[in-house]
Amino acid sequence: xxxxFEKIWLRHEILRRPDGQSLLFIDRHFLHEGSxxxxxxxxxxxxxxAHPNRCTAVADHYAPTRATLPEPAIADMLDRLTQNTTRHxxxxxxxxxxxxxxxxxxxxxxxxxxxxxxxxxxDSHTSTHGALGAIGFGIGASEVAHVLTTQTLWQKPxxxxxxxxxGRLGPGITAKDLALCIITQLGADGAxxxxxxxxxxxxxxxxxxxxxxxxxxxxxxxxxxxxxxxDETTFAYLRGRPHAPPDFDRACAxxxxxxxxxxxxxxxxxxxxxxxxxxxxTWGTSPExxxxxxxxxxxxxxxxxxxxxxxxxxxxxxxxxxxxxxLTSVRIDRVFIGSCTNSRIEDLRLAAAxxxxxxxxxxxxxxxxSARVKQQAEQEGLARIFTDAGLAxxxxxxxxxxxxxxxxxxxxxxxxxxTNRNFRxxxxxGARTHLMSPAMAAAAAITGHLTDVRPLxxxxx
Amino acid sequence: MEKFxxxxxxxxxxxxxxxxxxxxxxxxxxxxxxxEGYGPVLLHDLRATPGFPLTAPAYAGARILIARRNxxxxxxxxxxxxxxxxxxxxxxxxxxxxxxxxxxxxxxxxLPAIATAPDVETLLAKLxxxxxxxxxxxxxxxxxxxxxxxxxxxxxxxxxxLLQGFDDxxxxxxxxxxxDAFVRTYESRYPWA
Numbered sequence: 001x002x003x004x005f006e007k008i009w010l011r012h013e014i015l016r017r018p019d020g021q022s023l024l025f026i027d028r029h030f031l032h033e034g035s036x037x038x039x040x041x042x043x044x045x046x047x048x049x050a051h052p053n054r055c056t057a058v059a060d061h062y063a064p065t066r067a068t069l070p071e072p073a074i075a076d077m078l079d080r081l082t083q084n085t086t087r088h089x090x091x092x093x094x095x096x097x098x099x100x101x102x103x104x105x106x107x108x109x110x111x112x113x114x115x116x117x118x119x120x121x122x123d124s125h126t127s128t129h130g131a132l133g134a135i136g137f138g139i140g141a142s143e144v145a146h147v148l149t150t151q152t153l154w155q156k157p158x159x160x161x162x163x164x165x166x167g168r169l170g171p172g173i174t175a176k177d178l179a180l181c182i183i184t185q186l187g188a189d190g191a192x193x194x195x196x197x198x199x200x201x202x203x204x205x206x207x208x209x210x211x212x213x214x215x216x217x218x219x220x221x222x223x224x225x226x227x228x229x230x231d232e233t234t235f236a237y238l239r240g241r242p243h244a245p246p247d248f249d250r251a252c253a254x255x256x257x258x259x260x261x262x263x264x265x266x267x268x269x270x271x272x273x274x275x276x277x278x279x280x281x282t283w284g285t286s287p288e289x290x291x292x293x294x295x296x297x298x299x300x301x302x303x304x305x306x307x308x309x310x311x312x313x314x315x316x317x318x319x320x321x322x323x324x325x326x327l328t329s330v331r332i333d334r335v336f337i338g339s340c341t342n343s344r345i346e347d348l349r350l351a352a353a354x355x356x357x358x359x360x361x362x363x364x365x366x367x368x369x370s371a372r373v374k375q376q377a378e379q380e381g382l383a384r385i386f387t388d389a390g391l392a393x394x395x396x397x398x399x400x401x402x403x404x405x406x407x408x409x410x411x412x413x414x415x416x417x418x419t420n421r422n423f424r425x426x427x428x429x430g431a432r433t434h435l436m437s438p439a440m441a442a443a444a445a446i447t448g449h450l451t452d453v454r455p456l457x458x459x460x461x
Numbered sequence: 462m463e464k465f466x467x468x469x470x471x472x473x474x475x476x477x478x479x480x481x482x483x484x485x486x487x488x489x490x491x492x493x494x495x496x497e498g499y500g501p502v503l504l505h506d507l508r509a510t511p512g513f514p515l516t517a518p519a520y521a522g523a524r525i526l527i528a529r530r531n532x533x534x535x536x537x538x539x540x541x542x543x544x545x546x547x548x549x550x551x552x553x554x555x556x557x558x559x560x561x562x563x564x565x566x567x568x569x570x571x572l573p574a575i576a577t578a579p580d581v582e583t584l585l586a587k588l589x590x591x592x593x594x595x596x597x598x599x600x601x602x603x604x605x606x607x608x609x610x611x612x613x614x615x616x617x618x619x620x621x622x623l624l625q626g627f628d629d630x631x632x633x634x635x636x637x638x639x640x641d642a643f644v645r646t647y648e649s650r651y652p653w654a
Contacts, residue, residue: 011651014643015636019618023636025643027654037495037539045630073492117654124537124561140539140565142629150633152640156618188479189531189557222534224560245653254651286479286531307529307582311478404488421535423483425506 003160003264004229005195007257008135012118014152021154028112028129029147030103030121031057031090033077038122038144039084049088050151056112057085057092060102062405064095065367065394070406088148101370101396104128104340108212109370111241115230115255120147125340125420126225127218131211132238133230133258135195138219158224159267161194162260165202167274171461172454174350175210176342176418176437178202179217180280180290182272188288189222194268196226197260202274203228208237209346216341217420220287229259279453281327282422282435284315289422291327293440293452299323318424319432320414327450330434333413335364335391335445336427337438339401342418343369345376347438351418352382353460354442354453355389361448364391364441365407367399391445403428416444463570464626465599468551470524472595473514474588478529480504482562485533485541499540500547519592526553527584533562533573542569552597554604554613556581567619570626572599574613580604584611599624 002010014023035057042049049055062077069075078095085092093099099106104125107113115133120126122144129136139147147153163182169175183190196218198211206214211228218226228234235252238244245251278292289312291298297316300323303309316323321330337343337351348368366386368374374396377383383393400407401419403426409415411430418441419426422433434450443453490502504515514520526545532555533541542565545553552572563573574597576584584595587606596605597613599620604611615623633640647654 011647015639019621021618023633023640025640025647034491034538040495047630077492114653116651122537124535138537138561140537140542140561140568142539142565142568146629146633149630150640151644152633154629154633156616187531188534189559192557192560219535219561222531222557222560247653251653286481307476307478307578310476311529314477402488404491421481421483423481423535425487426483429487429489429506 001261001263003260003266004133004197004227004258005135005160008116008118009157011116021156024118024153024155026120026147026151026153027054027117028119029055030107030119031055031085032060032103032123033062033081035122035144036080036084037141038148041142041145042148047149049090049148052089054151055090057081057090058100058103058106059095061398061402063100063395063397064406065365065397065399067395074405096395098371101373102340102343102398104216105343105369105373108132108208109241109372111238111243114238115234116258120153124219125216127223128212128216128340130215130218130225130227131208132234133227133255135225135227137225158195159193160197161191161268161270162197162199162266164200164269164271165198165274166200166271168202168205169274169277172439172457173277173279174437174439175206175213177277177280178274179214180282180287180435181277183217183221183287184290185272186221186270188220188286191218192222194223196223198226198228204231207346208233209344212344213341220420230255279437279440281440281450283319283321283327284312285318285422285424287420287422287435289315290435293327293450295327297321297323297325297327328452330450331414331448332362332416332444332450334362334409334415335360335441336400336415336417336419337364337441338367338369338399339419340369341420342438343367343373345373347418348373348377348382351438351442352385354439354456355445356385358389358446360390360445362445364445365394365400366391367394368396370396389445400427409433416441416450462626462628465551465570465572465623467596467598468524469594469596471520471522471592472525472527472588473520473523474585475514475526475528476585476589479531479534480528481535482533482538482541482559483535486538486544491538491540495543498547499543503544503548522549524549524551525595525597526550527581527588528553528555529581530556530578532558534559537561539565542566542571546571554581554584567622568629570623572597572615572623574604574615576604576611576613580611
């Protein structure tokens, strides 16, 4: 009686040392511009890449979303990736390549991400890939160098936590709202040392895009990886993808053995009722600082733990908010729709459903998750809805989520953002970020303040 | 990798929760090559806060940091560890750490020592009131200040790795025959993987 995580882990365990460390075989290794530190370590050792065919590189973190390069230093980052991948014969989808996009969007989209695999990348949101029933986790540069050199990684088996989401999400409530609720319930470090499995009817009912959003945010409650066991939704999503197995039915038969056995043991079980979840939004500087849109800004004076109260005070000062203020009264300066969390076709369709025939009161940028998503959104008329509403339609990339590619929020400006981190300065020095779903970001664009999207969706979905 | 055994040094208190890796090494500095040094990058934007302890004369030369929960959460950027190491920090004491950060830290010889939240509050209060040195004893998993001591925890495998300073890639290469045998079986069994 094994969990899905354990089944996948055991398939990849080359050996286990007496001290409990396992040497795991890694199926897929995704690389991006930030991997240059690891390539430098390889150069120092004079080491070769063990399995270049198990590596896929893509330009995303520094990829400009406009057709011109904003500064030479960014061009240099894109060049370094080209040089390193050329030297080691690693396939690359560089800037403006038809397969380019955010690494956690293109992996599933190309069918590179499959159930039962181990997937790593020098990026903490590699947890995203767990949505297809894989073990995906982020690693640092030294671990990237280790995987490049050996196609393996030393890991200690994490503790296992199952999060069962009962019931169904209400209209206009998305996987993003669910994830923010889970993070708030567990805390930003609540799942550290654990691998998560998301289960229950509300998770089963999620589309693959929704599952990708949910697993993406696992790291924001401290879990290095989170997965949803594969099912018919997974198989239907993968069938016909460019890198899907040629003998697809044989692979499906194997993947069907991966779900958690009844009676499998978890170190921790959490439950959440989907029906209680409202559109959720962050007010502070950690993803755990989230509340339903109907709430008011918390008062640090009412928080008993002094360290927690100090955090809340500092967060409110940084965010320029007042205790007791209704969330819906908070005016915004701009919106951003994109990032590895919320830039897939379904995210864009939802934002477009809110924005169609309406005008944004604040400037904003929509950056699709990949060149394929961009093309599809243009074919479906979504891009036109965004530009008609007054929002900019950009090229794919990490864009305003990381603030390192030319897209930033100005100091002191407040951004309604579909990204994953509201850390101080994350979207640019002094930037104030409120995390929310694409529907909620679209609603904020229309009204110019944080807004409950539900009335704006009536008759539209 | 430099070994870690016992360290006596100035300890700098940072009474903040959630010092994430975006704070430790802000994104705009990540284009640096390692050889350029990441010391000036460490907590770059928070340093502008008036009275920020990291740059206060009382804590000059600190090699130990004390901070509140969820230190090093967020991004996997190893630059967060480079910034600490290049600034001179060899040990961070906190009630909890981001998993990826902690793994990166150990890989570079930086000790992430987990102390209880009450002990961290005691250490913060003590160091804010009276700047001074602490001793970090890794074999004993103990923080010392004169006669006072506080325990800390670390995964035993990581403790050993820091004590021995061993290199993972060399270690893995010594198991190459087992890896090769595994790959042959694995690739025939799961040809799509």
